[in-house]
Amino acid sequence: MRRVEHVMGFPVSLRVDDADVPEAAVDAVFAWLHEVDARFSPFRPDSEVSRLDRGEQSGDDLSADLREVLDLCEHYRTATGGAFDVRLPGRGLDPCAVVKGWSVQRAAELLTAAGAERFCLNAGGDVAAAGGPWRIGVRHPERADRLCTVLEITDGAVATSARYERGDHIVDGRTGRPATGLLSMTIVAPTLTEADSVATAAFAMGTEGIEWAASREGCEVFAVDAERQVFRTPGLPVAA
Template sequence: MTAAVLERRAWVEQVMGLPVSVHVRGPRPGAAADAVARLFAELRRADAVFSPYRDDSELNRLERGELALRDADHTMPEVLHLCGEARRRTAGWFDARGLPDPRTGRPRLDPSGLVKGWAAERAAGHLAGLDGHGWCLNAGGDVLVSDADGHPPWRVGIEDPAAPGRILRVVEVRSGAVATSGDAHRGAHIVDPHTGRPATAVRSVSVRGPSLMWADVHATAAAARGSLAGLPPGYSGLLVARDGTVTASPDWPG
């Protein structure tokens, strides 16, 4: 099947405080509607469990002592374990502990730097049965794609942090993820876990790899560290420094 005859359909919802879009291309993209609905439902459930902004989320109830971990959603222990694993894999540059509460500024547990990629990756499992179709899931700029035989690669734009809305680079991806962390949209929200102060050495870091969750974790860790050192095999990065200098891993495409 050539790109000229591929039909496309897109869905967009506001979930987890972010615009989330799903693009499907293939012979009958409309047939994906039920799978996409289940995808969005799973993201909304993850938000109900892990949102640091919702007073009624299980995460906030756990923080306030109103909910015991044994009584929480079954995914809570999984995510807390993954946060510990992320801290280990990044030599402490990703740490969900002691982060400032987005509403009060007080230190707290906030796994949202891992949860978005984790939840999007889980939700994308609902698209796995779309034989002959490719799809792209974009969760607030973090992108996970899958193609089908004969389809062209997806083209993922990397935003210029100095001019949001302008594309700095374009990377072609057939299967896998591209995640970006930085201060272009949310200000200096990434914390150096070793000092407890905002990490300001870089404007943005984009990481490409097979897993969206781990690409997002490593992008956040690289932004906190201020360099691309520490990316594991299979992952590559593009870093924009505070002065606008752009550095790429040797294996970054293009």
């Protein structure tokens, strides 16, 4: 089965190679992602995130899912010394950097629970996959028609944070200014929750984020800094 839908502001594509996985499982994946968009988008005034930001909900009233997301946000804020922060001065609460990977990883777990053993779920370029090998291209940060490298994963996730799609949109919470030390940061990790969060957090840290990300257990790194230097960890699963 293959399906593509536009959710949370980007295309989400799913390929399931198992013949016996019911279509209802795929329906559940996209229903979950649409639910997440409605509940956690800071751009929807009626979302749980927006209501919390306006003070209309307290910590005691939050759903278990939102508490989990906020705990992850706080974990990465602390781990990066404040470089990653979803509560920047002058801006509303915006946990999107964690919500995307967290929600797509949950969607992947729905597929696994439904019996899927070989699938690839691609959410705007961030991928959760199982039953590979799957080959995943990493886009050149300055040339849309070129790849920097091709990775190969069997079970796991790949996420990239970069400046080429949305410009200088990632802010270093320590300075309040856009993070410009890196052109792109790609993370391979066991889950997309971690891959996506670490990629964004490391990007916010600038060049020091490369070593920080590489020190995270289970994470492999491919990064390009503002001087066009390429960094990669020895265990990066580069395709042959």
